[in-house]
Amino acid sequence: MxxxxxxxxxxxxxxxxxxxxxxxxxxxxxxxxxxxxxxxxxxxxxxxxxxxxxxxxxxxxxxxxxxxxxxxxxxxxxxxxxxxxxxxxxxxxxxxxxxxxxxxxxxxxxxxxxxxxxxxxxxxxxxxxxxxxxxxxxxxxxxxxxxxxxxxxxxxxxxxxxxxxxxxxxxxxxxxxxxxxxxxxxxxxxxxxxxxxxxxxxxxxxxxxxxxVALDIRSLIESTIGFGLLLFGFAMVSDHGWGSFSYVIAPIIVGAMVIAEFVRHQLHMEKPFLDVRVFMNKQFTITTTLVSLTFIAMLGVEMVLPTYMQTVRGLSALDSGLTLLPGALMMGLISPIAGSFYDKYGAKRLAIFGFAMVTMATLPYYFLTEDTPSLYITTLYMVRMAGVAFTMMPLTSSAMGVLTKEQNAQGTAVNNTARQIAASLGTAILASVMQSVANDNMPSASLKEADPLAYGSKAISATLDGFHTSFFVAAIFALAAFILAFFLHSGKVNPSNGKEK
Structure with missing residues (x-):
């Protein structure tokens, strides 16, 4: 007692x-x-x-x-x-x-x-x-x-x-x-x-x-315009494609230029609005990059997979959501366990294991057909989300672990900003790849009148080609993260030198 x-x-x-x-x-x-x-x-x-x-x-x-x-x-x-x-x-x-x-x-x-x-x-x-x-x-x-x-x-x-x-x-x-x-x-x-x-x-x-702390108005304006335009450009890709200058290319370019000026300004400030100097810490940079890749792999497929199930498999929005629900529950089950493992072993082994799971569970999606059983899709998604759980918060903990207590607020903001941009970028890339490949392989409109059944069959095949390519790109992101994870420090890190404890 x-x-x-x-x-x-x-x-x-x-x-x-x-x-x-x-x-x-x-x-x-x-x-x-x-x-x-x-x-x-x-x-x-x-x-x-x-x-x-x-x-x-x-x-x-x-x-x-x-x-x-x-x-x-x-x-x-x-x-x-x-x-x-x-x-x-x-x-x-x-x-x-x-x-x-x-x-x-x-x-x-x-x-x-x-x-x-x-x-x-x-x-x-x-x-x-x-x-x-x-x-x-x-x-x-x-x-x-x-x-x-x-x-x-x-x-x-x-x-x-x-x-x-x-x-x-x-x-x-x-x-x-x-x-x-x-x-x-x-x-x-x-x-x-x-x-x-x-x-x-x-x-x-x-x-x-x-x-x-005084609010630096210039930093606030540059931050709002830069990140706002960048995220707007990525968000418009699914509707307008990468070839749209007004809605995609121009906002992304101008946004990136404003962010570059924002970063330059922060580096010259005694008390920066957003302390980008945290990227000078190698381990923070690697772990933040890996967290961003985790979100690309997670949210990109979360967007593409329901679209496949509704357009190709003909499932309702509710049924497609229920197909993915066990994966979300698996992540909820694994996340606290992964946190305990991080306290004992650090992030490197968890990240390698987790990204291996994500990669191996994403590649089979390349071979999905219009008749693939829902149970198969659900099982793979559960494995993917378990892998994400083994990587996401341990990597975030590791990123924060190399920073001092005074840097926590700034480091967290930088980490979350990178993650938000990565999520938008990943969704834009996978959606645009899916759409462009499907459009390129779509049968001609004349076939629709001449042979509706043949048109329907080829249209489904074209749509599947788009999904297959999108899933393959997602697997490449996961594989890149798996390789990068080997460059993490073994064990837990500390703020003073980033070396294992």
Whole structure:
């Protein structure tokens, strides 16, 4: 009993309560990143907009989220932890309430709502990691970051399945009937966010040291324009292709130029807005690159695979989401275990093992047909997500492990920014490869009139060629990460010299 009392000391209880509230609130917020993907057709009908217009609900979320992540380093340093988290929750609640009540004659209100939700997500993702690094000792850091993996990995994966289930029909819960329409997607998370907000008022504490740092307006403008244009360009690839100068090439080039100037400016500042000097640490650079490759491998396939199951296999949005759900649950199961392994062995062996799993489970997707059993797809996806779980948070823990405590906020912001850009880039690459290969192999329109059956068969083959190439590219990313993982330090690293402990 004495040992149990020691473990459940008031300090530990406060830590657990804070992390629980932070993880639940973050899960609810990050869930919205992918939840609307399944609901876009329903929203097109409700708001009477076309596919290009409704896609902005996803695009604006990615853009605003990516813009906010670099700003989070300043906010974490300047604003007390409790008030920053409560502010993020409040912004999210307002955005979700606007979306839930938006009249179908005002699509612009939905865009405002999504922007507010994305602002909250851009704050809580880095904040969650910085708080975990602060609350727990270095020896328990892996377990804490593994728990965070439940949120960062599972929330985007579960989002499409949850929204598909909500849209599938009416559901009864505790005597209440709900679901069957797009508003319920927002309605189901709103009460939970309000409860977390109320509890956080009493249980959340200020755990991060704050400083009176002046906001560099030039850095803020350059960061907003640079990352905003870059993410906009990547987001437009799926609709306009890589050949579009106005929507893709120009925004990416101008965005990259502004970011280059932003980086140059940061290197000449005594107290940078976003400290890119952390990239001078070799191990931080390698681990951040590997985390980015993890997200490319994870989110890219998460986007392509449901499209294959719906367009080629003819599955509903709900059924395609349920096919991938076991993979999300597998990631939730493995993430805390991977965190414990990191505390004992470091990231190198976990990364090599994890990326080997991801590579071996992605290559078979190259051979998918229109008759491939769903169980086969689900099993491979479970192996992939287990591999992702063995890499993502251990690598993030390793990246933060080589930095000093004072660099945690900046390092987390840099790591998350790189991850956000990689996710957008990976999705753009896989989507564009899939579309371009399918278009190149599509039969001529004349065959459709002459022999509809032959046209249909060749059209399916062309579509499959696009998916096959996309999956092959994803496997190459995973293989590149597997090779790069061998350059990591063995064992755990420390801030002073990055050498194994």
């Amino acid at each position: 004495a040992k149990l009392k020691d473990k459940l000391s008031p300090e530990m209880v406060n830590k657990i309560a804070m992390m629980a509230l932070l993880m639940i609130g973050s899960f609810v917020i990050i869930l919205m990143q992918t939840s609307l993907g399944t609901a876009l057709p329903a929203l097109m009908t409700a708001f009477n907009v076309n596919a290009a217009t409704v896609q902005w609900l996803t695009t604006i979320f990615l853009m605003v989220n990516g813009i906010m992540v670099p700003v989070s380093a300043y906010m974490t340093t300047r604003i007390p932890t409790k008030y920053l988290y409560l502010s993020a929750l409040a912004v999210y609640i307002v955005g979700t309430l606007i979306a839930y009540t938006a009249p179908t004659s005002a699509f612009w209100l939905m865009l405002v709502a999504r922007a507010l939700q994305a602002m909250a997500a851009g704050i809580v993702m880095p904040l969650m990691q910085v708080v975990a690094l602060t609350l727990f000792s270095e020896n328990a850091r892996g377990k804490a970051m593994g728990s965070i993996g439940l949120v960062i990995g599972m929330a985007p994966a579960i989002g499409p399945t949850l929204s598909g289930w909500i849209l599938d029909g009416k559901h009864n819960f505790l005597g209440l009937t709900w679901g069957g329409d797009w508003r319920s997607i927002f309605g189901i998370v709103l009460p939970l966010a309000i409860i977390v907000f109320g509890l956080s008022i009493f249980f959340f504490k200020n755990v991060l040291e704050t400083k009176k």
